[in-house]
Amino acid sequence: MAEAGPRREGAPGQEAAAAADAGLPVVVRAADEAALYRVARRRARKKVQRTERVDVRYSVSEKQAILAEARRLNLAAAHLVGALVVAHLNGDLVLPGQRTSHDDLIDELAALRTEIARIGTNVNQVARKLNSGGHPHPGDTALLAEAGRVLVLARDAVTSIDVTSDNAATSKAA
Template sequence: MDDSVVVRAADHAALYRVARRRARKEVQRKERVDVRYSVDEKTDILAEARRLGLAGAHFVGAVVMAHLYGDLALPDQRTGVDDLIDELAALRTQVAKIGTNVNQIAHRLNAGGDPHPVDTVVLAEAGRLLTTVKQAATAIDSAADVAATQRRAA
């Protein structure tokens, strides 16, 4: 039996989306809720918070509040629309990385030095690829907006 855990893109995207949404208050939050975690659970929580660039307490608070306000369902409460929105967010991130890589290639080719005969062809193809990436990102954003609107209306 395989004991490995399968982590879906939607799960990571959901945590990232809600953890970043929790805004600071004008007055410091002073109320506490104490919880206990195993050493392994605490290590996992802090690792995920670091990956998202957040303090551990901010991460835990954001996830709890998101769940309370209906923005993050527990695994058995998620709907297909929740998964769709989060998969689209993860896809958007991957498409954006493609655009970044193409930009880096174009920058390197335009940086000067002795051009190679193939550089012009590569730059033209990079331009076409960037156009395609922008169109894909726009389509993903539109689909995610439609899905989020339908989720709110439900």
């Protein structure tokens, strides 16, 4: 089935539009989002294409939910289902009844780390622009000092998140 329009991965409002098309509410927890992207990210193209097939039956509502999520992630439905099954077999993804609070904590921390790293990147870009030369403006010195302080805070926060994530993963394995 051909798509109605061009695919625009990452376009603003794409997630909300896909959920609205499927009649689903747009409520996503960071842990759920992080877990799904960790598992369903695109795999590298292999020289030999997969040829083995498994047929599965879904109810109409289950199929609609799978198709909506695949559209939201800009993936083929077969790839989404296959990636989730293989991830479960590899121990990277547990079934809903098997998911623990450690899994949620680790995924929330991963999402938080990403957001804080983005803040650090943005502050770094501001500092680079202010340090690029030219004639400084009256508030540039104070702004650079504040940018440096925010970068230190972001670095400390990311380090703390890394340590906490490692502790959570270690205690889960034990």
